[in-house]
Amino acid sequence: MAIDDLLDEHEQSERVRSWLRNNGVSIIAGVAIAIGGIAGWQWWQKEQGNHLSMANAEYQVVLKQLQDNKLDDAAKGIKALDGGKASVYADLAALQLAKAQVDAGKNEEALATLRAIQASPELKPAIDQRIARLLIATGKQDEAIKLLGDATDSASLEIHGDALIASGKRDEARGLYEKALKTLDVAAPQRRVLETKVMDAGGTVAEPAESV
Incomplete structure (x- = not known):
């Protein structure tokens, strides 16, 4: 190995030692923080698990x-x-x-x-539907109509239609029932009830096309 190469290696070693002297504390601190972070995460997960167990x-x-x-x-x-x-x-x-x-x-x-x-956004529609049904049952159909607003899922449309029926708005209710029916699968359990509501509101129900 040439002397120049040895000098280069020595110089490089000195640079590494110098860098470690200057930055060693930071490295150790970083490792400690990382380990502490892992321990903290594990503690947080354990606390969350305990909290949920107590809640259950x-x-x-x-x-x-x-x-x-x-x-x-x-x-x-x-x-x-x-x-x-x-x-x-x-x-x-x-x-x-x-x-x-x-x-x-x-x-x-x-x-x-x-x-x-x-409620969370996922649960809120179901809760609004329950509130709306209860409002209709207690003669507050106008509040139910306002609550459901522009909801377009089948269940909300059906309940909205029920509120309109309770308000004497049969034609408007029929439109919502028909719209709700279009969003339901042919095999949906609620479909037969919804078809009956459409017909009671003066509409007609087309027979579903048979699959080939």
């Missing part, structure tokens, strides 16, 4: 209270469930509470329960 246990308590017809106790339990990822348990429990309140003839309380749910 509280949810089961609420369901038992509903089963025992202790609606006031269940309502208090639902408030304790709300928060973070566990709020999904609060939403589900609130839906069960609203059903129990309807069964007990407490429609206004059921409406308040449903309206208090801070």
Whole structure:
């Protein structure tokens, strides 16, 4: 090996040592932070798991209270469930509470329960539909119509049509029923009921084309 090559290697080694002296603390700190980050992530995951486990246990308590017809106790339990990822348990429990309140003839309380749910975008349409059905049942069809607004899914269109029927707007209801029917699969369980509503509103139902 030529002397120039040895000098180059020596020079390079000195540069590496110098760089390590200047930056070694930063490297060690970076490694420590990375390890700490991994440990912190694992701790956070464990805490989330524990939180959800506790929420599930509280949810089961609420369901038992509903089963025992202790609606006031269940309502208090639902408030304790709300928060973070566990709020999904609060939403589900609130839906069960609203059903129990309807069964007990407490429609206004059921409406308040449903309206208090801070639902995710995925769950909100289903909750709005339940609220709308309850509004129609309590003679508040105008509120139901306003709530459903421009919703275009089959279930919302059908309920919107029901609200219009309750308001005496038969022709408008028929249009929504027919529109809802077009979005339903031929084998959908609700299709027969919707066809009956179309005909009751003065419309006709075409026979589905047979598959070849």
